[in-house]
Amino acid sequence: MRTYDEKHIKNVVLIGPAKSGKTTLAETMLYEAGIVHRRGTVEENNTVSDYHEVEHDRGSSVYATSLHTEWRDYKINIIDTPGLDDFIGEVITSIRVCDTAVLLLNAQNGIEVGTELLWNYVDKYNKPTILAVNQLDSDRASFNRTIEEAKSYFGSAVTVMQYPLNTGSGFDSIIDLLKMVMYKFPEEGGKPEKLPIPDSERERADALHNELVEKAAENDEGLMEQYFEKGTLDEDEMRQGLKIGMMKHEVFPVFCLSAKKDMGSGRMMGFIDNVAPSAIEMPAEETEDGEAVPCDPNGPTRLFFFKTLVEPGLGRLSFFKVLSGEVSVGMELVNERTSTVERISQLFIADGKKRNAVENLKAGDIGCTLKLKNTYTNHTLNGKGAVGNIRPIDFPDPKLRVAISAVNKQDDEKLSEVLNEIHIEDPTVSIEYNQELKQLILSTQGELHLAVTKWRLENIYKLQAEFQKVKIPYRETIQGAANATYRHKKQSGGAGQFGEVSMKVEAYYEGMPPLSEHPVRDSETVDLPWGGKLVFNNCIVGGVIDARFLPSIMKGVMEKMAQGPLTGSYVRDVRVSVFDGKMHPVDSNDISFKIAGMMAFREAFLQAGPQLLEPVFEVEVLVPSELMGDVMTELQIKRGVIMNMEMEGDNQVIKARVPLAELDKLQTSLRSLSQGRAIVRSHFSDYAPVSTDLQKRVSEEYSKAELAEAH
CATH class of the missing domain: 3.30.70.240 (Alpha-Beta Plaits)
Incomplete structure (x- = not known):
């Protein structure tokens, strides 16, 4: 496979709401470039992009899938992403490493809810963006309404490069305002015929062309001078101005498509080649310490890992972008996060499940490798002369939590291992054992995300799991005060057990007055690990309880506070004052006073206005x-x-x-x-x-x- 230099590699991510046609467009782009010789369809489960079994089961994308095309001396890396926000982690990683976002707008629906959500991440990473109005062959398609809504939402940056001559089931023609020609497609799609713009469209096309020229000129002072001098710009000058505008986030070029009928994708691919920025033209990545890492082909080797995929029977597949330098088979690189050395034994360019072996990849390219031991998503591998971790991808917090356990208790350990593996693959899935609740907590982005996780457990890992509600970590306290006395006495032959404790338990608050009815000999304040405080007062006089037993009484109180009398929840914010009791010269011991302290605390707590x-x-x-x-x-x-x-x-x-x-x-x-x-x-x-x-x-x-x- 041909090796491309950094100027001839373009990285694009296809994003858009569910059913906007991303996977179909990806398939059409591969077909146009000759990577595949027959276009698959989502309905027939035979697209290059949606190849996972769970995607076939659900009929939609679940994973972001890396693909590539070679188009007119350029290599275009494509990442096809899911359209549902339950799988937003797949989208975020793809946006982060690509240099241009192609945002699909469904001409039937205009700006949808999903469009707004996706745009937040495109805007966050400030990625150059192409707006692709798809499904213009639908009877409900409206190009004009879609553009109006896009301008209302995205503002004046929306820049019409093309418009359809007709929409609906008869869609077959596009007016191109950069080249000022009409593309007319055969009924089965594919390569269009270039025709003059019809007289009936000349006035509209001229007006929109002039708007396009002005938009290209306003992004650069030199081009603006050329525009004022000549009254127009030639095609190359317009391309230059549009690229500058895209990189400033002030131009969002609009293209017309019917991905299903293979109409318009070739022209958009040509624009990606000629105008969309390459990695070397984009702002430098940064390390966690703020050091700039420009995309330099002559710099030290630096790889940023943005995706980990665990495939049964194959192992861990790790996807990366070459941020600088060059990576070759056999290289040894240092993982900055784990301080381990990884050997790159194989290199691939991925097209769905097909992996094309290559010997090296240059700065700006995207590839994958197998069987790295200690490298995962958000890790950086550095060659000689490179130091520091690349700024990591931020993932959204989970939106849904459930408690999970194995149906067969013998599988508990295996379940934990599998869930950790799933988390490595998808950082938006998190897993944590909550010691307080005694539950294993699984957190996901939503109901569908949870359903897919469950599907994987059952179908890939052959594990049956059950799901319950997550318990609530309540706390217990009291509103008032109460006294209680408890005698623990046990005699079963030989040495017995005896301890009697009288205590006052009351609600604690900062600045509360000292205890008045009993003299406090000493006091200990404990900052509880679960929040709040315990104040423990020793008010014993006359030696009715030996001082050596006070720690045992406090230990009993603490044990009951760790499993509160009301609901078994942690107790917080109480003051306990031990003021009386009795001992036995033979039978009193630590365990006796621990039990007596625990039970006295329980009785007093329940009488003191317990509050959950x-x-x-x-x-x-x-x-x-x-x-x-x-x-x-x-x-x-x-x-x-x-x-x-x-x-x-x-x-x-x-x-x-x-x-x-x-x-x-x-x-x-x-x-x-x-x-x-x-x-x-x-x-x-x-x-x-x-x-x-x-x-x-x-x-x-x-x-x-x-x-x-x-x-």
């Missing part, structure tokens, strides 16, 4: 203004308290406090309510008291579970 606390999150919902009322209603249904509202662009930001118990359900309901347009951000705030009804219900559920376990 729940974790509350501060939530921000970014939502289009027209949906604000519905979202506020939903927040209130989910026990949310609205705190504030403010404008952010054309959207509203609603700030609220929402209990953790409602947060997962809120994410799901808001996604459905807003068709995915609501963006929810949340972070833990504090613990707040629950209602009397909820406290009673949770406490009764805990008591029933304890009773069942005892039997």
Whole structure:
């Protein structure tokens, strides 16, 4: 396979909402370039891009897939991405490493919810963008409406390069405003005939061409001078101006397509060759320390790994971009994050599941390799003279959490290993064992993401798992004060056990007055690992309890606080004062006073107005203004308290406090309510008291579970 230099490599990512035609366009581009000789279809499950079994099962893309074409002395690396935001991690990594985004707009639907979500990431990484209006052969297609909506959303950067002469089932002609010709396609698509622009379209085409010339000129002072001098720009000058505008994010060229009928893709590929920037022209990547890493073919070798794919029977496939220098088979490179040496034993250019072996890849190119031992997504491999990790890709926080366990308990360890493997492949899946809740927590981007994870467990790894709700990490405290005395006495032959403890338990708060009814001999304040405080006062006088037993009493209190009397949750913010008790000269020991302290604390706690606390999150919902009322209603249904509202662009930001118990359900309901347009951000705030009804219900559920376990 031919090796291309850095100036002749173009990296593009195909993005767009579900059903916008990305996979079909990718297939058509491969066909146009002669990489495949027969175009597959999504319906027949035979496209190069969607080759995974789960994609065939679901009928849509789940993974981002790397492909390539060779078109008129240029190599175009293509990454086809999923359209559903449950798989946004696949999209983000692809946008990050590509140099141009091709954003597909469905001519039937215009700017869709998914378009807005994807644009946030394109805009974040400031990627040059081509707008491809697809499905112009549909009866419901409207090019003009789509462009109006695009201009309303993206602004004046939307730059019409082409427009269709007709849309609908008879679509076959495109007016090209850069070359000022009409492309007329045969009925079966493919190579078009170049024809003069019809007289009936000449006035419109001339007006739009002049707008295009002005748009190209305004991005560069030299071109503007040429425009003022000549009154126009030639084709090469326009290309130059359009490239500058794309890199400034001030020009989004618009192309017309019917990917299904193979109409228009060749012209867009030619524009990618001639105008879209290559990696060497893009702003330099940066290390975590802020050092610029320009795409220099003569620089030290530096690879950035953006995707890891674990394929049964094959092993771990690692995808990377060559940021500088050159990588060759046999090279040994240093992983900056793990300080290990990796040997590149094989190099490939991927076309779906087909891997084309190559000997080397140059700066700006995208490739993959097999069986690296310690290198994963977001890792950097450096050659001699290169140091530092490339700034990592940021992934969104999970939106859905479930507890997971193996149906067969003997598979628990294997389940953990498999889930860790899935996390390596997809960092937007996270797995954590919560010691407090005694649950293995699986977090995903949504219901569909979870369903695909479950499918993989069952079909790829042959593991049966069950899913439950994640328990809520409640806290327990008290509102008042109470005294209790407990005597622990046990005699079973030989040495017995005896300990009696009297204590006062009361609610603790910062700045509370000292204990008045008993003299405090010494006091210890413990910052509890789960939050809050325990203040432990020794008020013993007259030696009724030997000082050596006080630590045991405190240990018993702490053990009960770690499994609260009300619901088994952690206890926080209490003051315990031990003021009386009794000993036995023979039978008193540490275990006796530990048990007596534990039980005295339990009795006093339950008499002191126990209060259950729940974790509350501060939530921000970014939502289009027209949906604000519905979202506020939903927040209130989910026990949310609205705190504030403010404008952010054309959207509203609603700030609220929402209990953790409602947060997962809120994410799901808001996604459905807003068709995915609501963006929810949340972070833990504090613990707040629950209602009397909820406290009673949770406490009764805990008591029933304890009773069942005892039997």
